[in-house]
Each structure stands twice: as structure tokens, then as C-alpha cells.
Amino acid sequence: MNFPTVFIDGDQGTTGLHIHDRLRDRADLRLLTLPPGERKDPQRRAQAINDCDIAILCLPDQAAREAVGFIRNPEVRVIDASSAHRTQPDWVYGFPEMAQGQAQRIAQARRVTNPGCYPTGAIALLRPLAQAGLLPRDYPVAISAISGYSGGGRAAIDAHESSGTPRVPPSQVYGLALEHKHTPEMQQHAGLASRPFFVPAYGAYRQGIVLTVPIELRLLPAGVDGERLHACLARHYADERHVHVMSLADAQAMTHLDPQALNGTNDLRIGVFVNEEHGQVLLSAVFDNLGKGASGAAVQNLELMLGAM
Template identity: 60%
Template sequence: MKPLIFIDGEAGTTGLQIHSQLAGRNNIELLQLPNSERKNPLKRSQALNSCDIAILCLPDNAAIEAVSFIKNSNVRVLDASSAHRTSLGWTYGLPELVKDQAEQISKAKRISNPGCYPTGAIALIRPLTSAGILPRDYPVNVHATSGYSGSGKSLIDAYEDPNHPQPINTPYCSYGLDLHHKHVPEMKTQALLNYSPIFTPHYGKYRQGIVLHVPIHLRLLPNNVTVEKIYNCLSKYYENSEYIKVQTTDDIQNTKNLDPEHLNGTNQLNIYVFSNENEGQVLLTAVYDNLGKGASGAAIQNLNLMLAGQ
């Protein structure tokens, strides 16, 4: 029998993207509820307990509730919310995190899909902290700009619905100014940092795509750390990765600007190591689709691993 997949919250931004990518596949079967039953706790509970894999595309509290509904020990869960990203008993769904992470995901019962912003930050930082190149007590800054879709359906509607009662046309918005963004604990934990990074998120007047920066001062690193050593560490870490690519030094030197929409519609993430060696400055940069590698693309990647491990 084909594995039965239930997307709880398939009407949301991420749920719609996942559903569209799964709808044409012949190696799975999708379990769907009628529109009138999608928010019915009894119907949701029945679906969650009768599927093989439940994909949760829900707000955090609703995702926690959904997990509480599951009594069937055979049901595996892929949670796209931020509810379980630092929870014990959950496997972090970034297959490139460490060497055997993909194998862990393939066998796990509970997988938490990474957040859009943390995906880029962790991809840049984790290899360096693991190698001792970046001290774990380094004062990390993460500066990122996303398309407005990263804030969910309400902001998408405010930008795109011509009949919206309170339309938004702001070209650029900075938020998370209380420094308590919900993605920070995930970044700290999965990037192996001793202290929370300062995270400054922004969104622009475009639908999707992220440019994320992590600035580094060489003077604050161990004496033997150079730009070349940072670059080589990242290149080696991702040399066999299908989806995360460190750009060549020639490409980086020829890059004068970055388009946040460059990788839209893909599960790719490109890494750049910019530098000013005279000033001892390095700028680590990730470019990717917040709805791709930052959400639905990562979920499909994780689901494929889970199916391979069935």
C-alpha cells in the first residue's frame, strides 16, 4: 500500500505549497478533509490517527494540539511550525546539519522542519562552531530580509488583495525590535552558540526570497583563522550537498549585488563568503527561497527521507 499522507493545515501558505508539490506524485496517497471539516477537532483527530505521516502546517499552539491528538504510535509527524524545534525527542529537520542528520530524519518518528530564517543562519554558523573556527561565545549578529510571504497569509492578503480593508504598500519594514523573535532559540541551539544572537529581521515589498547576512570580525577569532580557512571549512562541509552550494571564489568576487528572488521556486541555498581582508572583516551570506528551502521545499526534502526510511 502507498503511504498515506495527511497535511493538517493545508489551506495555509506552506500547506498549499506542499500540497501542490505532492498532488501529482504516484508513490503516496493524500488524505484530505472537506473544507467544512478542516477545523473540526474530531475529524482532524481521526485523520491524524489514520495516516502514516502527518505534516503539520499550523500555528504553534495548533501544532501542539495536533500532536496531542495522535494516539496511534505508528504515525510519524513532520511539524512545519516552530513549536518543537528545540524540543527533546524531536529530530531537527535540516538534513545538511551534520553528517548523519539525513539518516536520523529517515528513521525518526518526530521531525521538526527548520524555520525560514534559522535555515540560513544555521547553515552559515554551524560548520564554523563545530570546527572551532567561530568561538561558541562569539557575539553573533544575524541580519536578514525576506519577502512578505514569510509573515503568513494575513500579510500576503494585505499586500496582494486589491479589496483588502487595510492594504499595505510599505516598501520595507523592520520588525522584531524587542529582540525576542521566536526563531532566536532555534538559531542558538542548532548553531551551537553559548549566547543568543542578535537577530534583526526585515521584509520587503516582494513575495518571497531571503538574503541573510552574518558579519564576522577576524580579530575576535582565534589567531590562525583567515578568510581562506572560513571559506574552506564551509566548502568542505557542503561539498556533497545536493541543495546547499558554496559559491566559487571567482563567483563571489564577481558578485556586486544579490537578488533575494534569485532561487525562488527551488530548494537551493547559496552561500557566499565576502571579505575585506585589509579591515579583517568577513560577511557570510545565504540566499534562498523562504517558501522553498525555508519552508515547503525543506518539508518535501524531509518527507522524501522519511518515505525512504519507511
């Protein structure tokens, strides 16, 4: 039997290593890897990409574009985990739960671009509400998120985990120039008319994200309250395996959000916290930045693409 061949280009980076760990014991596919001395050889990389059925690119943006340029075999399909193609119209956005039919589009696609970790949470919260007309597309969206330091890649991991490095602060807000590369992706795929205000941070823990979006009910269409926002999100994700919406009662009983609560899974949990007296709602998404935010999402997309072969 000829099993599909999957090549991970960049399998020594944080995301690539986690994808490799998820796939290495699979008996239904052949995992193609290059020896250490050949991983940066353009000719060997090009050969491997053209010899596989599905290539997963775990590379910096420019290297990912270069890898796509290597492809001469029209049968090769690609999942790009970089941000190089996330707003490109000829690439299918790899967030299966984002919209009706998106999983089928991914399954049939030749080119799939994996979402960024922060955009996964933001789009999960905002797109269903914008599509339903409950959140005006010109709403002044503000997004705050804190991620485990693994979101900063190998350099950040080394800074926190190597004994010889200087002490790292317990929390660091960054992106202060308001030019974070995930922001255009959030705007486009959430269906917003204007650029959201995005403030990211890293915490002194390895992985996991809490992302929040505050909503002022007075700025929404007449009659839209917290219950309607919750009902819209619950309906949108009712049949989804990996995205869950907490009940309003469960959310009301919570006193804090743990960014590490879903580590090691491919799940995303949505909360809607309502204060009707003040006319305010807080939307939240909790998920693993190395799971649903990276390697888990790539493997989920791979499963969809393999199922269509």
C-alpha cells in the first residue's frame, strides 16, 4: 500500500518539532525527513518538497516563500505554518471552524495557510458575531492576549529555560509600535472594516493563551445583549469537536482564566462574561499556543487534506 508522504520543512523549530512528535508514530503515512547536514541545502529541500504529497512549512516567512518557489510538481499540496500567506486570496485559510464549509475547502485545497496563534482566538470570537450583524464591522475592536513564552520561538524558550541567561521578567507586554504582524490577519478573517487595536504579552510559563475582547453593549445594534452574543457563538460552534462555548452560568461562576487550562490539546474554549448593569461584556478564548495555535492546527488541517486523498 502506498501511504501519503508528508515532508516537514523546518522540523527542528518549535512548531516543527511538535508536529513531528504528533506524526512520527503514525502507521498511515510516511514521514520524510532530511539528515541534519541537508536541512539547509536548497537542492535537497527542493527535492524533498517535490517528492512528497503534502509539505508542511515550519519556517520564517521568507524561507516559506522560497520553499513554495521550489515546487515544480503540480500534485504537491502545502500547509504553511508561517505568516507568509495568511492574507493571500489564493491560499485557503486553515481555520476549519471559522465558517460553514471551511473544513471542506481545506480538505480540497492545494495551498493551506495555518492561522497565527493570536488570530485563532480573535477570529473565533469576532467573526461569527460580525457575520450575524451583532457586532458592527466598524466596531473599535481592542484585543488583549497573553501567551506562554514558547510563542516567541526558540530564542524566547532559551532565555527562560537556559541556566546561563539573564533573569527574564515574569510578564512582558510587547508590540508597542502597534505593528504586530498578526493584526492584518485578524482584521481580514474576522471581517472587520478597520484595524483592531492589539496588545500582546508573554508570561513566565511555557505555553497557553488567554485572549480577551471587551465589548460595550451601547455601541452594538439595539436589542443586542450578552445573551444574544453568547447564543450566536454557541450556535456557531454547536457541532464542533475542538471549539467549545461555556454556558453563561459556568462563565458567571468563574473567578479567573487559566491560560494553561487546555495545554496539550487541540481545543479552544470560549467564554462570554456579562455585566448587564454596566452594559459590558468580555469575550475570552483559552487555548494552547502550541496546540490549536500552531502544531495541533497544522495536524488538524493535515487530517482534513489526507481524508480527501
